[in-house]
Amino acid sequence: MKELILIIAKALVDHPEAVRVEVKDEERSVVYELSVHPDDVGKVIGKQGRIAKAIRTVVTSASVKSNKRVIVDIKS
Template sequence: MIADFVAQFAKLIASYPDDVRVEVKEGDETAEILLYANQSDIGKLIGKEGKMIGAIKTVISGCKAKDGMSYRINVEAIK
């Protein structure tokens, strides 16, 4: 669910939406969300002063209240 949201949100922003990929690595209490995108889209996904990625984090933090998991998100360029 969270991976789908992050992927759809990123695809709306990205110039190369077909390159967007999301992986989730879950632990006991923390899950790491890895958002992969084209190098030219990294700045767009992070946003000016981190506002775009901050918006994604805000929505994800609401999920913590629901399932008790903490989420971290990392944006990385496709290699």
């Protein structure tokens, strides 16, 4: 899942070397913290959050087999 988020985020930004994903595994959920260069935050979020919502939808769909809730946080 981490690799999927990295591939999607690196394709969207101008500074792909600054893309990082940290994983926090909790009891009932997994939190993926996506960090990007401050100039690229708007590109990852998109107009009215559409790209961020699409990323979350893809990750949630890919994690259906695991019985944990998946959360994607975007940080600069």
